[in-house]
Amino acid sequence: MLFAQYERYQYARPPLVEVICQLRFPTILAIGAQEPAAFQEAVRRDFPQYAARQEQLPPKVVRKGNTASLEAQKPITNYNFISQDGRWKLNLTQNFIALSTVGYQRWEDFATRLDQPLAQFIQIYQPAYFERIGLRYVNAVSRQRLGLEGQLWDDLIQSQYIGILGEPDVEESEIAKCSLEVDTPLVGGYRMKLRTGPGLVGGGKTDKEVKFVLDADFSTAGKMTAEAVPEKLERMHRFAVCFFQGAITKELHEAMGPTPMAD
Numbered sequence: 001m002l003f004a005q006y007e008r009y010q011y012a013r014p015p016l017v018e019v020i021c022q023l024r025f026p027t028i029l030a031i032g033a034q035e036p037a038a039f040q041e042a043v044r045r046d047f048p049q050y051a052a053r054q055e056q057l058p059p060k061v062v063r064k065g066n067t068a069s070l071e072a073q074k075p076i077t078n079y080n081f082i083s084q085d086g087r088w089k090l091n092l093t094q095n096f097i098a099l100s101t102v103g104y105q106r107w108e109d110f111a112t113r114l115d116q117p118l119a120q121f122i123q124i125y126q127p128a129y130f131e132r133i134g135l136r137y138v139n140a141v142s143r144q145r146l147g148l149e150g151q152l153w154d155d156l157i158q159s160q161y162i163g164i165l166g167e168p169d170v171e172e173s174e175i176a177k178c179s180l181e182v183d184t185p186l187v188g189g190y191r192m193k194l195r196t197g198p199g200l201v202g203g204g205k206t207d208k209e210v211k212f213v214l215d216a217d218f219s220t221a222g223k224m225t226a227e228a229v230p231e232k233l234e235r236m237h238r239f240a241v242c243f244f245q246g247a248i249t250k251e252l253h254e255a256m257g258p259t260p261m262a263d
Contacts, residue, residue, distance in 0.1 A: 004246060005242065006242055006246065007260055008262075009245075009253075009258040010105075010258070010259045011256040011257055011258055011259075012256065012259070013256045014104075015214075015256070016139055017139065018138045019100065019104040019110060019135075020098060020099070020135075020136045021098060021110070021114055021135050022134045023097050023098070023118070023130050023134075023229065024095055024132040024133075024134075025096065025097075025127035025129065025130050025131060026129070026131065027094050027095055028094050031079075031093065031125065032076055032077050032094040035052070036079055038124050039079075039117075039124055039125075043081055043090060043116070043117045046083060046088075046116070047081035047082055047083055047089075047090050048083075049081070049084070050080065051080040052077055052078065052079050053077070053078050054076070054078075055076055055078050055093075056073075057076060059071055060073055076094055076095070078091055078093050079092040079093070087101055088100070089101070092121070099113060101113070111230075114233075122226050129224055130223075130224045130225075130226070130229065131221060131222070131223070132219055132220070133224065134218065134219040134236075135217075135233060135237060135240065136215070136216065137216050137244070138213070138215045139213065139214040139215070139244065141156060141213075141214070142209060146255040148252075151251070152172055156212070156252040157212055157214075157252070158246065158247050158248065161180055161196040161247050162196070163178045163179070165178055178197050178198065179195065179197030180195070180197060181193075182194040186218075186239065188235065189220055189221075189222065190235065190239065191221075192216060192219075193217040193219075194215070194216050194217070196213060196214050196247070197213060198212050201213070214243075216243050216244070218236040218240060
């Protein structure tokens with residue numbers, strides 16, 4: 001089963017590259033009209049570094065009668081609030097707030113980091129509702145880091161996620177590209193976008209080792225109140241745990257140094 005129940009583990013050598021939580025809401029023009037000074041003051045203790053950048057949105061389709069054309073959109077400002085060590089970042093625009101980290105340890109810590117700035121955002125800007133809630137886990141398994149250089153991906157990743165790399169007559173070193181992309185609804189009104197396959201993290205600019213990427217993006221959409229957010233995120237976190245545990249083999253699991261965690 002795709003989402004069979006699994007135990008949670010804390011890994012000594014986790015493959016997580018980044019975890020991102022994004023909450024989208026109907027446009028609040030006040031966020032882009034002036035710098036969010038009140039919000040910065042509310043989160044400045046945990047996110048003391050500040051930066052802002054302009055982002056160009058893709059053109060939108062405008063229909064007039066039976067014809068359609070592309071219309072340029074105004075750029076929006078993306079406000080960044082970054083932790084002192086640079087491992088945690090808040091993003092705020094007129095359409096979404098997001099928390100991301102390259103230092104993820106466990107879900108409870110991430111949820112705690114999100115709770116306070118999200119509460120401050122709701123208090124200051126009072127969004128009517130949330131349109132989309134997303135939780136994304138990007139894993140990149142390094143054979144080198146785990147001392148598994150002699151192993152094939154077929155030994156470490158379950159066959160349903162590696163495509164033809166699982167075939168005995170296929171030489172892994174000769175395959176230029178092999179990836180899986182899935183976009184599917186899940187029970188309870190959730191959705192999963194999944195991308196798996198070997199590749200270079202960051203385009204290989206600083207790290208030339210080919211890693212196996214397990215990139216899972218879970219989301220739910222609708223008109224959701226602030227009170228509904230914790231339960232929605234808990235459910236998506238459970239989906240992420242079940243997906244990851246179901247995607248790896250026992251050999252990879254043991255190589256990462258697992259310690260069971262209580263739910």
